[in-house]
Amino acid sequence: MKDNVLIGVKEIARQANVSIGTVDRVIHDRTGVAEVTRKKILAIMKELDYQPNILARRLASKKVLRFATLIPAVSSETEFWEAPLKGIQQAEAEIKQFGIVIDKYFYNQNDKQSFVDQSKKILKTNVDGVLVAPIFIEESLAFSKLCNLAKIPQVFINSDIPNESRLSYIGPDLFQSGHLSAHIVNYLVAKHDKILIVNISKEIDSYHHLLRKEKGFISYFEGHEKEVQIIKTDITPETDYASISIKLRVVLAEHTDVKVIFVTNSRVFSVAQFLEKNGLSHIRLVGYDFLTESIAYLKKGIIDFLICQKPQEQGHKGIMTLYQNLVLNTEIEATYYMPIDIITKENYKSYRN
Amino acid sequence: MKDNVLIGVKEIARQANVSIGTVDRVIHDRTGVAEVTRKKILAIMKELDYQPNILARRLASKKVLRFATLIPAVSSETEFWEAPLKGIQQAEAEIKQFGIVIDKYFYNQNDKQSFVDQSKKILKTNVDGVLVAPIFIEESLAFSKLCNLAKIPQVFINSDIPNESRLSYIGPDLFQSGHLSAHIVNYLVAKHDKILIVNISKEIDSYHHLLRKEKGFISYFEGHEKEVQIIKTDITPETDYASISIKLRVVLAEHTDVKVIFVTNSRVFSVAQFLEKNGLSHIRLVGYDFLTESIAYLKKGIIDFLICQKPQEQGHKGIMTLYQNLVLNTEIEATYYMPIDIITKENYKSYRN
DNA sequence: CTGAAAGCGCTTACAG
DNA sequence: CTGAAAGCGCTTACAG
Numbered sequence: 198m199k200d201n202v203l204i205g206v207k208e209i210a211r212q213a214n215v216s217i218g219t220v221d222r223v224i225h226d227r228t229g230v231a232e233v234t235r236k237k238i239l240a241i242m243k244e245l246d247y248q249p250n251i252l253a254r255r256l257a258s259k260k261v262l263r264f265a266t267l268i269p270a271v272s273s274e275t276e277f278w279e280a281p282l283k284g285i286q287q288a289e290a291e292i293k294q295f296g297i298v299i300d301k302y303f304y305n306q307n308d309k310q311s312f313v314d315q316s317k318k319i320l321k322t323n324v325d326g327v328l329v330a331p332i333f334i335e336e337s338l339a340f341s342k343l344c345n346l347a348k349i350p351q352v353f354i355n356s357d358i359p360n361e362s363r364l365s366y367i368g369p370d371l372f373q374s375g376h377l378s379a380h381i382v383n384y385l386v387a388k389h390d391k392i393l394i395v396n397i398s399k400e401i402d403s404y405h406h407l408l409r410k411e412k413g414f415i416s417y418f419e420g421h422e423k424e425v426q427i428i429k430t431d432i433t434p435e436t437d438y439a440s441i442s443i444k445l446r447v448v449l450a451e452h453t454d455v456k457v458i459f460v461t462n463s464r465v466f467s468v469a470q471f472l473e474k475n476g477l478s479h480i481r482l483v484g485y486d487f488l489t490e491s492i493a494y495l496k497k498g499i500i501d502f503l504i505c506q507k508p509q510e511q512g513h514k515g516i517m518t519l520y521q522n523l524v525l526n527t528e529i530e531a532t533y534y535m536p537i538d539i540i541t542k543e544n545y546k547s548y549r550n
Numbered sequence: 551m552k553d554n555v556l557i558g559v560k561e562i563a564r565q566a567n568v569s570i571g572t573v574d575r576v577i578h579d580r581t582g583v584a585e586v587t588r589k590k591i592l593a594i595m596k597e598l599d600y601q602p603n604i605l606a607r608r609l610a611s612k613k614v615l616r617f618a619t620l621i622p623a624v625s626s627e628t629e630f631w632e633a634p635l636k637g638i639q640q641a642e643a644e645i646k647q648f649g650i651v652i653d654k655y656f657y658n659q660n661d662k663q664s665f666v667d668q669s670k671k672i673l674k675t676n677v678d679g680v681l682v683a684p685i686f687i688e689e690s691l692a693f694s695k696l697c698n699l700a701k702i703p704q705v706f707i708n709s710d711i712p713n714e715s716r717l718s719y720i721g722p723d724l725f726q727s728g729h730l731s732a733h734i735v736n737y738l739v740a741k742h743d744k745i746l747i748v749n750i751s752k753e754i755d756s757y758h759h760l761l762r763k764e765k766g767f768i769s770y771f772e773g774h775e776k777e778v779q780i781i782k783t784d785i786t787p788e789t790d791y792a793s794i795s796i797k798l799r800v801v802l803a804e805h806t807d808v809k810v811i812f813v814t815n816s817r818v819f820s821v822a823q824f825l826e827k828n829g830l831s832h833i834r835l836v837g838y839d840f841l842t843e844s845i846a847y848l849k850k851g852i853i854d855f856l857i858c859q860k861p862q863e864q865g866h867k868g869i870m871t872l873y874q875n876l877v878l879n880t881e882i883e884a885t886y887y888m889p890i891d892i893i894t895k896e897n898y899k900s901y902r903n
Numbered sequence: 904c905t906g907a908a909a910g911c912g913c914t915t916a917c918a919g
Numbered sequence: 920c921t922g923a924a925a926g927c928g929c930t931t932a933c934a935g
Contacts, residue, residue, distance in 0.1 A: 216906045253928035377896035384737040537897040543730035544890040569922045606912035
């Protein structure tokens, strides 16, 4: 008659003939419980299919959970990292009432050392989970190893690193996004047309990510009936407008018949600026990311398409993934590819990052 | 010294020199509190910028919140409504530990009466919030009015209804999505090409939504340099494959030079089937929604593009909106347009509803 | 190794 | 109109 009256730890304690303190100990795998008792309690928990009440747990526990985020600072060059930060802040607002605190660290994406410095800082605090944008491959890998030693789960966003021990990657499938860009470009070209791929990057490490997109792009046209001609140019390490301008001028002087330019990252707005200034707006232009400057060129028709992968949602989902893992104890997908969104003059207004 | 030791209702009670029971009464706007007391407590709450602890509230309150959802049943004609339902279930799993129960009601989208019947059922239960897909305009409006009388907040998904008193609309901007489709089609046509718009709908009410898309589409080409010729055909009320086939055969016999077909809803797969069977796959085809059948035609290249608006997220976000309003007491956006996603052969694999 | 008690910030009867 | 007490399902010292 009284069987189902009790619930949770109390019911377990009753059935096991122990106090709820002891039940709590085995739930949290703490030491100081006789092996027999532990086994008995575990069995009962299993039979009852015990699910802890998260509300009660967070309310009773004074302990706050600390998450750290490590992403590039918003730079004068690109506002791209504003969006993930916004997503992080949004998630923070949603879960702060559950006792979660988020410490935000930023590095300079043109300076590896700043990444190393910041990551060291994080490890000095006692942090329960980290969200990282691992732009620098080796340094990120080193950081990841240290986290794993300290049993700190890591979520990567924006770009992945071959690393089996991260909790999850949330971001684009770079190869596929290049492939899709090519599909769109395919609508813009005729047989034998010439296409220019432009990689703009200061740091050689991020260049690696651009190459993935480039490969996806090129693969689309391999053996394709249109038999387009693809040429490419890399603009590095100087990426100010003057440097870009000089380089493009040379390339386009040599190849006067370029029909489409594909820029593998958000720096597409610099190329747009160049085309506009030099009266070359008949050249079709495709690039990446939802930046204010790029949108302006999209409106004007200088940029035809932008590929975007929900940077804000990446930040938001990254934090929520840590939350789900650490608080709710949910299963986490090791890889979560963001949808590849195509932004045009027509739909940018309703676009949600 | 002891000032900040207390928190929440206790601190308010202390400052107001009353018991926490009384504080609770004014927080929840219950009767039976002297006006002076109420004012005093309100003032203190304001000064302290009191934010209730949701965890404690939900834990202490035995009351469950009931949400009801009213959407079309998945039909043999289209699996479209599977996705919103999935989103609803996903949200349910996330918030059920907060004491929220979701009752799911379904109507037949070809039968107004079934909508009326189900909505009546809902009103007989004591429900705290509803999520509705208001396909039938008048019936939905009537239901909405009754909800408002009973102070039940409503969230609309998938299509909106002129109605100032709903809590929120979450779904596509129909006009814009038609406009965007036209922009894409623009890449597929040459000057003076002929475009066929196809509306397929059993119920005249949902036809209204299709018209919005049609208008957006046509508006794009008004005064456009390409001077395309746009014709249209409505297939109603019979929408089985045979009926569609007969109608299309007639139209395409008369207009043998149609270059592109734009189908204003998910029934694009029926048109694809027709084109394939009749060796007309050279005609470009654009339509709506991420259905298994349509994706198959997308893969084959019979369908060129699909416009999709995250039906699953609509369901998910719809429930979460009720949750935010009723539990967290957050400000809610009255209109939340879903992004307009363009699905192609290249990106459908990573598409998230 | 284990238990009893206090407490997290609220809500809910109940008593007056 | 108001207060005191019990309780939601946990966690956290503390005592033994």
